[in-house]
Amino acid sequence: MNGWRLAAAARELREGDLLEANLPEGPVFLLRTGSGVLARGARCPHMGADLRFAPRRGGRVTCALHAWEFDVPSGACLAGPRDASLFSLPAREAFGAVFVQTGEGALPAFESMEESEVAALPGSRVALACAPLGVALNAFDVAHLGTVHRRELLEPPEFGAVGDVFRLRYASRPSGRAPSDRLMLALSKGRIEVTITALSPFLIVVESRAGTTTSGLLVGLSPGGAGTEVFPVFCVKRSGGRLADALRTRLSRWLYTEFLKRDLVPLTGFALTEGSFQPGDESVRAFLEWAGGVRPGERA
Ligand code: FES
Numbered sequence: 001m002n003g004w005r006l007a008a009a010a011r012e013l014r015e016g017d018l019l020e021a022n023l024p025e026g027p028v029f030l031l032r033t034g035s036g037v038l039a040r041g042a043r044c045p046h047m048g049a050d051l052r053f054a055p056r057r058g059g060r061v062t063c064a065l066h067a068w069e070f071d072v073p074s075g076a077c078l079a080g081p082r083d084a085s086l087f088s089l090p091a092r093e094a095f096g097a098v099f100v101q102t103g104e105g106a107l108p109a110f111e112s113m114e115e116s117e118v119a120a121l122p123g124s125r126v127a128l129a130c131a132p133l134g135v136a137l138n139a140f141d142v143a144h145l146g147t148v149h150r151r152e153l154l155e156p157p158e159f160g161a162v163g164d165v166f167r168l169r170y171a172s173r174p175s176g177r178a179p180s181d182r183l184m185l186a187l188s189k190g191r192i193e194v195t196i197t198a199l200s201p202f203l204i205v206v207e208s209r210a211g212t213t214t215s216g217l218l219v220g221l222s223p224g225g226a227g228t229e230v231f232p233v234f235c236v237k238r239s240g241g242r243l244a245d246a247l248r249t250r251l252s253r254w255l256y257t258e259f260l261k262r263d264l265v266p267l268t269g270f271a272l273t274e275g276s277f278q279p280g281d282e283s284v285r286a287f288l289e290w291a292g293g294v295r296p297g298e299r300a
C-alpha cells in the first residue's frame, strides 16, 4: 500500500522552523533545509514520549520525561546515549503541500492533470470524532450520495482495486436546493463525473469533471486527538492567468467544502457495526476488504 502521507501545507514550513505533524505512523517534525524538506521522528527513543510537546530552543528539544536532548536537524542525541538518534524520512513538496514517505509507492498524482498544470490551495485541518478508516470508507459509500449530498447517480458506479490502489468512478446530478447545489447543476449541465482513488486508507485523491471544469482534491487523514484530522488540498487545472486560477481554486474550495460539510454530522461518532452491509453497500465492503480486511463487527 502506498506509503506517502500528506503532512502539511508547504507555506506553513519556513526555513529554520520545526513544524509538527502527526502521521498515521506517529509524530514527526518537518524541516526545510537548503536542499529541500525533511521529516524527523518526534518520538523519544527512550520510552516513546511525544517530543512535539517537549520544551524547545531553536532546533533543539529536551524530552519532557527524562531530559534527553536532541538536535532535530541532524537527529543527534546531545544529552543521553550517543546512539539514541531521531530517525529521518524522505519528504517532497508537491501541490503546495509537504508529503512524507513512510513506505513504498509513487507520490500522489491526478489522472487528468499533471502537477505542473495544477493550481493548488491547501485548506484548514478539520477534526472528526471518528477513526480514520471510517472517514476513508465514507468516500466510497455511494449509498449516501443521495441522502447526504443530494446527488442522483446517473448510472451504476464502477469500483474496485486497480493495481495497488482502490478506485471508485461515478456520474451524478446535483438535485439539492442549496446555493452550492444550484451552482454545481449549472456548471455541470447536470453531469458531474467523479473519480475517487485511495492510495492508502490515509490518502485519497478525488478528481471531478463538471462541464468544462476539472478540479481535484487531495485528502490526508491522520489520527488526531478527537479521532481523525482531515487535511484537504484543493486543486484546479490551470487556465492561464494567476488571478483567474486563484479565483477558481477558491470557488473549488467552497464547492468541495460545502459538499464535505454534509459529512460532518453523520461521521461524528461513526463506527461500523456488525450486520451493517445491505445490497447497495458493495463499494464500502470492497473498499474495506482492500484496506485490510475490516469485516462487519470490527470498528472502523
Ligand atoms: S522518554 Fe524521553 S528521555 Fe525518557
Ligand SMILES: [Fe+2]
Pocket (backbone or CB within 6 Å): 138, 139, 144, 148, 149, 262, 263
Ligand atoms: Fe460523503
